[in-house]
Amino acid sequence: MIETAITRAFGLATPIVNAGMAMIARPPLTAAVSNAGGLGTLGCDISPPERLREMIRETRAMTDGPFGVDLIGDFVTDAHLDVLIEEAVPLAIFFWTLPTAAQVARLRAASVAVWMQVGSVAEAKAAHALGFDALIVQGAEAGGHTRAEASTMTLFPRVRAMLPDTPLLASGGIADGRTMAAALVLGADSVWCGTRFLAARKSAAHDDYLSRVIAADVGDTAVLTAYGPEWPDQPMRVILNDSARAALGNEDRALAEAAGDTAGTVEMDGARVPIPAYSAILPTRDFEGDIEKTCLTAGQSTGNIAEILPAAEIVRRMTEEAEAALRRVGLPAMKAA
C-alpha cells in the first residue's frame, strides 16, 4: 500500500491519476480509473459548460469514487466553474493559463480542491503564490501540449526542493511501475499519466491512433507548433506521421501547402464536422479520414507502452510493479509522507 498526501486527500487505494486528456479522457475512462482505486479525471477541453455538466453526470452514473475535471485555462469561463460547483465535483485542474485569484478562491470556498499543471520553475512559483492545493509538474517528455523547460527527472526535483511542503504530482514519461516508483523516490505524492491511459481500452481514441501509440518508439515523437487553427502557435508533442514529418523544421511552409485541405471528419455534439489539416482535434473513435494527416499527440513513453490494456489493469500493474521496484531498491512500499 503506497500512502501519500494525495491518496489521503481523496481516499485512493493508489497514487495514480489519469491526465484529463482533451477528447480522450471521457466518462468511461475517468470512471474506470476511479473504480480501480486511482483518481480519474475528465478532460473538459473546449466543451461548453452544459456539455461538461452532461459528462460529469455520465461519469457519476458509472462510479461512486471521486474524480476531477481538467480545464484548459484559455477556454474556462465562470459558467464552467458554476457547473463544477453545482455538480459538487471535488477537484478542478487548470492547465496552460493560470486562473485568477478570485476563481481559485471561489472554487476552494465551495470545497472544490484546485490543482495546476506547470512546466517551469517560474510557472511553479507563480502558481504557488495563488495557493493551489497541489501542483502537477510536467516534464518535457510529456504528451499533449507542453512548453516544459526540462525533463521530469530534472524539473521535478527542482520544484520539489523549492516547494518542500506542497503536494506535487509528477507528469511526463510515467507509464509503468518502474517509472512510477522513480517519481515517488523523487518526492512525488502521485503520478499523473496521459499516454499510458491514452492506450487504455476505454480511451476515446481511434483504433489507428492507438496502433500508432503501440508502434512508436521513444524517438518517434517531436514537439511542433503547427497544430491547431483553433488555438494557434501552441507547442505540442506528436507522433511523427506523414503530416508531422512534413512540418518538422518547416512548419510555416507545411501549413501554407496544406491550406484548405482536410484530414477527415469527427462527430461533435451530434454533428459530423470536418477536421482541417493540422487541426489539434484528435482522431477519436468515430473519426473517418486519413490518419496520416491527423494530430497524434502522445509522449515519449509511447516507446515503453507495448499493449492496449483495460484501465483497471493499468492501475493494478503499475501499483504492483512500483511496490516491487521500491522493495528492490530497499525502500518500504509504504511511503513515509
Ligand SMILES: Cc1cc2nc3c(=O)[nH]c(=O)nc-3n(C[C@H](O)[C@H](O)[C@H](O)COP(=O)(O)O)c2cc1C
Ligand atoms: C492525448 C493527450 C491529450 C492531452 N490533453 C490534455 C488536456 O486537455 N489538458 C491537460 O491538462 N493536459 C493534457 N495533456 C497533457 C497531460 O496533462 C500530461 O501533461 C501528459 O500526458 C504527461 O505525459 P505522458 O503523456 O508521458 O504521461 C494531454 C496528453 C495527451 C497524451
